[in-house]
Amino acid sequence: MSERMQPFALEGDPYLKVTFDGPDDDMNPHNWTSKRKWTAAAVVAMYSTIAPMSSSMLTPSLDSITTEFQLDNSIASQIVFSIYVLAWGMGPMILGPLSEMYGRVIVLQIGNAVFVLFSIACGLSQNVVQLILFRFVSGLAGSAALAIDDGLLADMWSPDELGSVVSLYSFGPLLGPAIGPIAGGFITQYSTWRWSFFALAIASGVIGIAGIFTLKETYGPRLLRLKAKHLRKQRQDDRFHVGTQGLPPSLPQAVFEGLVRPLKMACTQPIIAALSLLLAYIWGVLYLLLSTFSQLWTVQYHESISIGSINYISLAIGLYLGTHIGAVASDKIYKYYKDRNGGVGSPEFRAPLMIIFAPLVPIGCLWYGWSAQERAHWILPNLGVAVFGIGGIITYQGVQTYILEAYPRYGASAMASTTICRSIAGFVFPIFAPAMYQRLGYGWGNTLVAGIAILLGLPAPVLLYKYGSKLRGKSAYSAGE
Numbered sequence: 001m002s003e004r005m006q007p008f009a010l011e012g013d014p015y016l017k018v019t020f021d022g023p024d025d026d027m028n029p030h031n032w033t034s035k036r037k038w039t040a041a042a043v044v045a046m047y048s049t050i051a052p053m054s055s056s057m058l059t060p061s062l063d064s065i066t067t068e069f070q071l072d073n074s075i076a077s078q079i080v081f082s083i084y085v086l087a088w089g090m091g092p093m094i095l096g097p098l099s100e101m102y103g104r105v106i107v108l109q110i111g112n113a114v115f116v117l118f119s120i121a122c123g124l125s126q127n128v129v130q131l132i133l134f135r136f137v138s139g140l141a142g143s144a145a146l147a148i149d150d151g152l153l154a155d156m157w158s159p160d161e162l163g164s165v166v167s168l169y170s171f172g173p174l175l176g177p178a179i180g181p182i183a184g185g186f187i188t189q190y191s192t193w194r195w196s197f198f199a200l201a202i203a204s205g206v207i208g209i210a211g212i213f214t215l216k217e218t219y220g221p222r223l224l225r226l227k228a229k230h231l232r233k234q235r236q237d238d239r240f241h242v243g244t245q246g247l248p249p250s251l252p253q254a255v256f257e258g259l260v261r262p263l264k265m266a267c268t269q270p271i272i273a274a275l276s277l278l279l280a281y282i283w284g285v286l287y288l289l290l291s292t293f294s295q296l297w298t299v300q301y302h303e304s305i306s307i308g309s310i311n312y313i314s315l316a317i318g319l320y321l322g323t324h325i326g327a328v329a330s331d332k333i334y335k336y337y338k339d340r341n342g343g344v345g346s347p348e349f350r351a352p353l354m355i356i357f358a359p360l361v362p363i364g365c366l367w368y369g370w371s372a373q374e375r376a377h378w379i380l381p382n383l384g385v386a387v388f389g390i391g392g393i394i395t396y397q398g399v400q401t402y403i404l405e406a407y408p409r410y411g412a413s414a415m416a417s418t419t420i421c422r423s424i425a426g427f428v429f430p431i432f433a434p435a436m437y438q439r440l441g442y443g444w445g446n447t448l449v450a451g452i453a454i455l456l457g458l459p460a461p462v463l464l465y466k467y468g469s470k471l472r473g474k475s476a477y478s479a480g481e
Contacts (some may be wrong), residue, residue: 016239019224019242023108029155043215044108047211050207051144051146052088052180053177053179054084054180054286056178056180058084059293060309062080064193065131074434075431076128077192078434079132080132085426085427085430088143088146090143091111091139092416093144093420096147102222103222104217108145109215111144112141112207114137115141118203121135142425149169153165155220168331174319174320174417177290179316181312182312185294187199189306216417227405261410265410267339269477275403275460278395280425281404282457284429285361285429285449287426289315292430294309314389316389318393321391322392322398326394334348347401348469351398353394357391361457362458366446367387368384368446371383407477
């Protein structure tokens with residue numbers, strides 16, 4: 001630890017306050033070199049890609065699992081798939097606050113180690129109950145990267161730099177669910193579904209070893225607490241402390257912040273409730289699509305498991321295009337409306353982009369559903385899925401940015417509200433998907449999905465733009481209150 005700091009005692013303070021050694025202290029992650037920052041971001045991005053891969057990598061294997069464990073219906077196999085999504089959404093509620101108590105890196109590394117162990121346990125499962133249980137625990141552990149990644153990036157980059165950093169960083173986590181089924185398809189066809197889990201464990205283990213040597217703590221208050229501890233020991237003086245702002249929350253406080261406040265905001269804030277419902281539906285449709293897409297190609301188009309899984313690339317392309325379109329257009333549209341408003345910005349200026357691209361969600365669903373129903377050329381269902389991906393991710397980005405700007409003090413809790421709803425939808429939707437498509441077919445099934453998307457997705461950004469400011473003005477959680 002650096003010893004250049006000259007500790008000082010404010011009048012009446014019983015402690016010597018420990019801070020960074022001025023604005024240029026290289027202990028402060030904001031002052032790290034660009035190479036060091038991007039190395040840390042790249043390693044965390046790899047963690048954040050592997051965990052989402054596990055959420056979807058099993059989809060080509062569901063028929064094999066059903067056969068091996070002699071399951072009577074598709075519901076049990078769909079629970080095997082979706083239970084991970086439920087756990088993956090619940091984990092950050094606790095792991096996020098814990099990262100503020102013990103640091104980002106230790107939470108990430110322990111989470112990754114548990115993920116490796118329970119991925120191996122999934123591969124060794126002898127019955128479906130074991131597989132569901134082990135997969136749930138691996139989902140909780142795998143969510144560690146999701147819990148700390150936004151905070152870790154904010155620890156290193158200023159708000160002015162963060163927009164472009166997040167747009168580049170986010171591609172890995174978005175790519176994971178799309179490429180997972182591709183890898184899973186080839187593994188299942190040429191080996192066994194168990195090796196999907198073993199492969200994940202090996203990849204996560206390698207990344208974890210790399211992280212031990214390359215990833216250092218970035219959370220400022222944690223670094224200052226370690227510095228204060230070092231100074232107390234070195235100088236035999238117990239007065240060195242970081243002050244109340246640097247103290248970690250207690251465990252009850254962490255549980256409150258991680259669970260109670262998000263639920264309270266979801267129940268009392270109309271904006272949070274509406275946007276959580278919108279994101280939950282988009283997330284649910286995404287995982288409905290992920291869980292059934294491979295069956296379309298093997299049953300309807302008579303492709304092999306491995307070749308059929310390659311079609312997931314269309315979703316990856318849609319997410320990629322949507323991410324970069326949103327990153328570029330969002331700030332330009334925001335600046336346009338800000339200039340028209342006399343240079344005064346507003347979170348509602350994020351809504352116009354959502355108004356433009358939200359219709360792509362139902363359009364993509366209809367395009368995909370009816371082209372699949374008619375067994376049209378393989379490119380047409382893929383184009384529909386890509387269109388859905390573009391609309392879905394731009395809507396997601398718009399909602400995320402709006403919430404963080406509208407609720408700056410409680411942004412983490414507000415986003416946690418949407419995470420709870422998303423994880424429930426991601427768990428439930430794949431369970432009823434096979435029965436829905438069996439009864440209605442891809443055409444009318446996706447027409448139903450698109451109709452609900454129209455009712456939820458099209459009015460929401462318009463109403464947000466018109467009435468969001470008034471609703472925020474009545475909220476004790478929002479900016480300026």
